[in-house]
Amino acid sequence: MDITDHPAPAPGTPPGPYDPEAAFEDTIARDQRIEPRDWMPDAYRATLVRQIAQHAHSEIIGMQPEGEWITKAPSLRRKAILFAKVQDEAGHGLYLYSAAETLGADRADLTRRLIDGRQKYSSIFNYPTRTFADVGVIGWFVDGAAICNQVPLCRTSYGPYGRAMVRVCKEESFHQRQGYELLLTMMRGTDEQRAMVQDAVDRWWWPSLMMFGPPDADSPNSARSMAWRIKRHSNDQLRQRFVDMTVPQAEKLGVTLPDPELRWNGERGHHDFGTPDWEELKRVVSGDGPCNAERIARRRAAHEEGAWVREAAASYAAEQAVRTRDGVTA
Amino acid sequence: MSATNKGDWPLYEVFVRGKRGLNHVHVGSLRAADDEMALRHARDLYTRRKEGVSIWAVRSDTIAASAPDEKDPFFAPSGDKVYRHPTFYDIPDDVPHM
Amino acid sequence: MTDEDLYVDGDSARWAFGTGFTDPLHGVDQAVPESVDAEGLAACCLALGDDALVSAQRLAEWCTRAPELEEELALANIGLDLLGQARLLYSRAGQVDGTGRGEDAYAYFRDADDFRNVRLAELPCGDFAFTVARLLVLSVWRLAVCEALTAAPDPVLSAIAAKSVKELAYHRRYAAEWAVRLGGGTAESAGRMRAAWDALAPWLDELLTDRTAERLGAHPSAVAARTRAELSHVLAGAGLNRPGDAASRGTSASSMPGSGRDGAHTPQLAPLLAELQSVARAHPDASW
Numbered sequence: 026m027d028i029t030d031h032p033a034p035a036p037g038t039p040p041g042p043y044d045p046e047a048a049f050e051d052t053i054a055r056d057q058r059i060e061p062r063d064w065m066p067d068a069y070r071a072t073l074v075r076q077i078a079q080h081a082h083s084e085i086i087g088m089q090p091e092g093e094w095i096t097k098a099p100s101l102r103r104k105a106i107l108f109a110k111v112q113d114e115a116g117h118g119l120y121l122y123s124a125a126e127t128l129g130a131d132r133a134d135l136t137r138r139l140i141d142g143r144q145k146y147s148s149i150f151n152y153p154t155r156t157f158a159d160v161g162v163i164g165w166f167v168d169g170a171a172i173c174n175q176v177p178l179c180r181t182s183y184g185p186y187g188r189a190m191v192r193v194c195k196e197e198s199f200h201q202r203q204g205y206e207l208l209l210t211m212m213r214g215t216d217e218q219r220a221m222v223q224d225a226v227d228r229w230w231w232p233s234l235m236m237f238g239p240p241d242a243d244s245p246n247s248a249r250s251m252a253w254r255i256k257r258h259s260n261d262q263l264r265q266r267f268v269d270m271t272v273p274q275a276e277k278l279g280v281t282l283p284d285p286e287l288r289w290n291g292e293r294g295h296h297d298f299g300t301p302d303w304e305e306l307k308r309v310v311s312g313d314g315p316c317n318a319e320r321i322a323r324r325r326a327a328h329e330e331g332a333w334v335r336e337a338a339a340s341y342a343a344e345q346a347v348r349t350r351d352g353v354t355a
Numbered sequence: 356m357s358a359t360n361k362g363d364w365p366l367y368e369v370f371v372r373g374k375r376g377l378n379h380v381h382v383g384s385l386r387a388a389d390d391e392m393a394l395r396h397a398r399d400l401y402t403r404r405k406e407g408v409s410i411w412a413v414r415s416d417t418i419a420a421s422a423p424d425e426k427d428p429f430f431a432p433s434g435d436k437v438y439r440h441p442t443f444y445d446i447p448d449d450v451p452h453m
Numbered sequence: 454m455t456d457e458d459l460y461v462d463g464d465s466a467r468w469a470f471g472t473g474f475t476d477p478l479h480g481v482d483q484a485v486p487e488s489v490d491a492e493g494l495a496a497c498c499l500a501l502g503d504d505a506l507v508s509a510q511r512l513a514e515w516c517t518r519a520p521e522l523e524e525e526l527a528l529a530n531i532g533l534d535l536l537g538q539a540r541l542l543y544s545r546a547g548q549v550d551g552t553g554r555g556e557d558a559y560a561y562f563r564d565a566d567d568f569r570n571v572r573l574a575e576l577p578c579g580d581f582a583f584t585v586a587r588l589l590v591l592s593v594w595r596l597a598v599c600e601a602l603t604a605a606p607d608p609v610l611s612a613i614a615a616k617s618v619k620e621l622a623y624h625r626r627y628a629a630e631w632a633v634r635l636g637g638g639t640a641e642s643a644g645r646m647r648a649a650w651d652a653l654a655p656w657l658d659e660l661l662t663d664r665t666a667e668r669l670g671a672h673p674s675a676v677a678a679r680t681r682a683e684l685s686h687v688l689a690g691a692g693l694n695r696p697g698d699a700a701s702r703g704t705s706a707s708s709m710p711g712s713g714r715d716g717a718h719t720p721q722l723a724p725l726l727a728e729l730q731s732v733a734r735a736h737p738d739a740s741w
Contacts, residue, residue, distance in 0.1 A: 331520025
């Protein structure tokens with residue numbers, strides 16, 4: 026029985042001394058998964074830790090803009106759905122931190138990096154939620170964009186990351202649909218509600234397009250990530266997919282996407298659309314968005330105010346372990 | 356582990372039996388102060404859509420695992436931790452984009 | 454199974470926890486049995502529904518503020534359970550009180566003095582120790598009530614109670630584990646736990662003398678005895694039963710007069726409701 030878990034060499038490979046780097050390249054080339062204990066280049070590990078941590082942080086910070094509306098949701102059904110959705114986001118953050126920990130990262134350390142501003146999260150969560158319609162539009166756009174990004178990540182080359190994404194994607198589809206369903210209901214309501222929906226669409230459209238990151242030409246690390254099959258599509262490809270997916274949904278809903286250049290291009294078989302304000306993206310990513318300081322302050326406060334609870338539990342557990350070891354019943 | 360605070364909870368690996376007749380399958384990890392809490396967290400995190408009928412939670416640092424290639428001296432300690440958690444990798448703060 | 458299979462396995466109908474999609478009342482006759490006192494039944498549903506809604510609202514305040522991410526999930530699960538109980542109880546109240554109102558009419562279009570929750574539920578969120586202590590008291594008491602109500606003469610209330618019992622047993626376990634951990638953790642956590650019990654003690658009598666569910670089979674003295682016994686068991690484990698601790702003094706000391714069951718509330722309920730009702734009342738003709 027072979028208990029080693031590195032992939033068998035491709036047929037025809039001459040037997041020779043085990044070369045971990047060649048094994049890594051071979052695993053990637055054959056579209057198999059790299060697993061935690063495999064040898065991997067330091068830069069591959071570092072890229073993954075950075076990307077997965079950023080992704081986990083985004084889930085956790087992303088609880089805030091919608092979480093504010095749980096206590097104010099205008100019906101008990103919407104309250105339950107939103108509560109469950111924001112809870113899922115905490116769960117997604119945990120799946121992802123768990124994946125990052127398989128690479129040797131430590132969650133407490135990643136959290137410190139987040140609250141010290143040394144690691145980023147998605148720029149989209151630095152925008153405020155002004156009305157309850159924002160809850161719907163976040164579900165539709167932000168979760169829709171996340172799905173475009175994440176479905177291909179289910180097949181990413183690093184096994185634990187891909188498996189975390191499978192779980193996340195299953196749950197995200199509920200998120201997107203709940204958002205769209207809320208908007209459909211609101212569009213069938215009063216004129217005031219329809220205006221709220223359009224206003225939220227106007228505010229969230231461009232930031233949502235920026236979620237896919239800078240244009241490919243300005244995304245220097247993308248090529249290497251694609252070579253390693255961490256990423257499988259470029260930023261611009263994913264952005265195009267999101268636009269193509271969203272336009273017919275907007276028509277069905279009866280809202281206007283705020284882009285005068287948006288039109289179908291039969292030749293390309295895709296929609297043409299305007300250019301997001303990349304300067305704005307740079308500003309928001311570098312910390313100067315409408316809510317950056319508030320988001321980090323909230324996360325920091327929760328972490329710091331929770332320290333006594335975590336310490337109490339750790340201390341109690343340590344004491345119980347000693348009692349058990351010494352044969353004293355608690 | 357390096358750089359741990361007194362309040363940091365240890366890592367547990369979680370295994371869920373999806374339905375009767377199946378093996379427990381590894382689903383991921385979580386942090387908990389003790390075994391009871393680990394099971395409760397596992398229920399909340401990994402079976403909140405009722406995905407399982409039974410859960411195992413086990414401290415990650417107690418799992419022995421085979422090395423990717425037992426033959427290679429490069430991976431000398433062959434009975435190793437389940438992941439190479441070297442908190443594992445101390446990444447200096449001045450590394451860009453970390 | 455490949456990743457793609459996992460993603461497209463047709464499982465997308467899976468809805469999130471607590472949003473309620475297996476109907477606990479499936480197959481239950483919703484007609485009010487003639488032998489049941491409809492007024493008492495409606496009052497009981499309303500009181501237990503208000504306890505649950507107000508508790509869920511307080512738990513929702515923890516969202517993004519919990520002491521650890523895993524606890525975010527736990528507190529949300531409990532909040533969702535209670536919210537689900539409130540919805541079922543309000544719906545039943547609307548069927549039996551003759552008004553035909555839906556769940557949202559009770560939650561969003563009543564003022565504070567029409568709410569019938571116990572005041573313990575509405576006290577401000579407090580720290581994690583207070584949240585744990587309050588959750589322990591409310592879940593121990595509510596579990597005792599709901600176990601008795603599984604035999605209620607109204608089949609709908611009985612089915613709601615049966616669903617609630619499973620949930621509340623978990624809430625009680627969560628709160629009891631944490632009470633013991635905090636009580637036996639560090640000097641700080643023990644001090645906070647003791648302070649939480651001191652803050653709660655004056656509000657216990659209201660709960661332990663409550664007669665809301667009496668005519669439906671939950672006898673106040675039996676419920677109170679069981680609640681006291683379970684609490685003192687946990688308090689012993691948490692090291693909080695020393696002489697001088699509020700908890701060990703029982704409930705006679707300095708209890709607050711009046712009862713939320715009669716609509717007499719603390720000043721904290723009105724702002725809680727103002728927030729809960731803000732959007733619904735700003736758009737009374739809207740549909741959500």
